Amino acid sequence: MNDDAALGAVVDRVAELLHLHIGLRCESALYSRLRRAVRDEAAAHGLDVEGYPAALLPGSPVMQSLVNRITVQETAFFRHPEQFDILARDILPTLRPPVRVWSAACSNGQEPYSLAMLLDESGVDGSVIATDLSTSAVQRTAEARYEPRELTGLSSQRIARYMIRSGSRWEVERAIRDRVTVFRHNLLDPIPDRVKSCQLVFCRNVLIYFSPHHAKVFLDRLADAMPRKLWLFLSSTETIWQVTNRYEAIRIDEGFVHRTREAHVPEARSPARPPVTARTAQGRRQSTVRKVTARAPAHEAPPVPPAPPDHAEQAALAARVGQEALSAGDCGSAVVEFRKWAYLTPDDVMAHVHLGLALEAAGERSSARRAYSVAQRVLLTVDPAHVEGAMEGFAVDELARFLHGKNQECAP
Ligand SMILES: C[S@@+](CC[C@H](N)C(=O)[O-])C[C@H]1O[C@@H](n2cnc3c(N)ncnc32)[C@H](O)[C@@H]1O
Numbered sequence: 001m002n003d004d005a006a007l008g009a010v011v012d013r014v015a016e017l018l019h020l021h022i023g024l025r026c027e028s029a030l031y032s033r034l035r036r037a038v039r040d041e042a043a044a045h046g047l048d049v050e051g052y053p054a055a056l057l058p059g060s061p062v063m064q065s066l067v068n069r070i071t072v073q074e075t076a077f078f079r080h081p082e083q084f085d086i087l088a089r090d091i092l093p094t095l096r097p098p099v100r101v102w103s104a105a106c107s108n109g110q111e112p113y114s115l116a117m118l119l120d121e122s123g124v125d126g127s128v129i130a131t132d133l134s135t136s137a138v139q140r141t142a143e144a145r146y147e148p149r150e151l152t153g154l155s156s157q158r159i160a161r162y163m164i165r166s167g168s169r170w171e172v173e174r175a176i177r178d179r180v181t182v183f184r185h186n187l188l189d190p191i192p193d194r195v196k197s198c199q200l201v202f203c204r205n206v207l208i209y210f211s212p213h214h215a216k217v218f219l220d221r222l223a224d225a226m227p228r229k230l231w232l233f234l235s236s237t238e239t240i241w242q243v244t245n246r247y248e249a250i251r252i253d254e255g256f257v258h259r260t261r262e263a264h265v266p267e268a269r270s271p272a273r274p275p276v277t278a279r280t281a282q283g284r285r286q287s288t289v290r291k292v293t294a295r296a297p298a299h300e301a302p303p304v305p306p307a308p309p310d311h312a313e314q315a316a317l318a319a320r321v322g323q324e325a326l327s328a329g330d331c332g333s334a335v336v337e338f339r340k341w342a343y344l345t346p347d348d349v350m351a352h353v354h355l356g357l358a359l360e361a362a363g364e365r366s367s368a369r370r371a372y373s374v375a376q377r378v379l380l381t382v383d384p385a386h387v388e389g390a391m392e393g394f395a396v397d398e399l400a401r402f403l404h405g406k407n408q409e410c411a412p
Contacts, residue, residue: 013053023214068136075107077153078114099126102198105206106130109141116179131185141182144172191225204235219244223260232258237373315344331362349378369410376403
């Protein structure tokens with residue numbers, strides 16, 4: 001075996017171990033970073049590259065050091081600001097204080113401190129538990145000190161109110177820091193007792209790195225562990241309906257928030273419920289709230305079982321009617337039919353692609369972008385050999401490129 005092939009075999013093994021212990025799905029972009037990381041990390045620990053995987057024991061300093069290097073800490077204060085608006089306006093007023101929030105995968109702390117600021121601004125008695133797998137992220141969160149460029153997302157009013165200059169950096173003020181507790185936690189481990197009193201979980205921009213199997217393990221465990229009904233915030237491009245049916249997606253204005261169901265729902269496809277309009281607890285403003293019933297497979301891992309014949313037939317009908325509507329220039333009806341198609345067969349990439357195209361034709365670019373993102377995610381979970389014939393002549397790579405382009409085109 002030449003050096004390159006030997007390094008490739010080591011990187012494959014390391015990718016397997018990362019997948020097993022931290023749920024990380026190793027895609028091609030990560031793979032090239034991992035090659036560099038393996039060489040550098042082996043050297044840093046005085047190991048030869050071939051012997052390096054054997055040192056990657058769970059909980060070991062060698063594993064932690066690789067995790068710190070390979071995880072992505074991208075974040076910002078008040079990232080996805082519309083979700084903070086929904087939280088302040090529609091959800092916080094309905095919760096009994098003291099409100100407890102878990103920022104699961106908190107990165108360098110901007111998310112938990114944004115939550116603490118929001119609690120303060122809303123006059124709510126509450127606190128935030130911030131956890132992350134990366135010990136360097138946990139340390140940065142505990143320090144609560146940021147470079148000026150890291151203050152992105154904070155208005156000048158919030159900077160004036162909550163940040164204190166400390167040399168060339170800015171420090172979060174004491175009262176906000178006191179609301180936040182920080183510790184290391186791997187989302188694949190059992191849910192820590194300390195977070196079980198939380199009514200809200202922010203778990204944004206982390207499940208995208210997980211395989212569907214690991215995302216399901218975490219989400220189901222979370223639903224089982226929490227004694228009360230839970231509000232779950234994912235990022236706006238993350239969907240979980242292909243993965244678990246333990247949550248319902250609730251549409252509030254342009255965003256989705258997830259809620260644990262009352263009881264475990266058996267693995268049947270439930271009929272869609274009509275939209276409902278809800279008032280906030282304080283009746284401050286009416287928001288459009290729509291429950292979207294998700295369906296998902298019961299078993300631990302993909303592949304997703306085929307739809308029962310009645311759903312398959314209904315999906316085929318919705319696809320045909322939608323295409324006819326689109327050819328007739330009736331984008332609104334096409335959107336309705338393609339939504340039905342995507343709902344009935346959520347693991348059918350083409351359903352989401354068509355929905356995206358119809359939404360785009362209807363001028364709803366941000367919704368179209370969401371549909372393309374779902375299609376991208378579904379595409380990652382399917383077996384190319386199995387689906388290629390079903391993708392209307394598209395090869396998987398072509399479709400991936402097409403979706404990437406569409407996603408960019410529809411970006412705000
Ligand atoms: C892109 S950041 C997201 C930060 C923040 N939630 C946000 O949306 O801005 C992803 C974070 O997930 C963490 N992470 C990755 N795998 C994890 C795991 N298995 N358990 C806990 N945290 C994990 C990474 O260390 C990183 O800080």
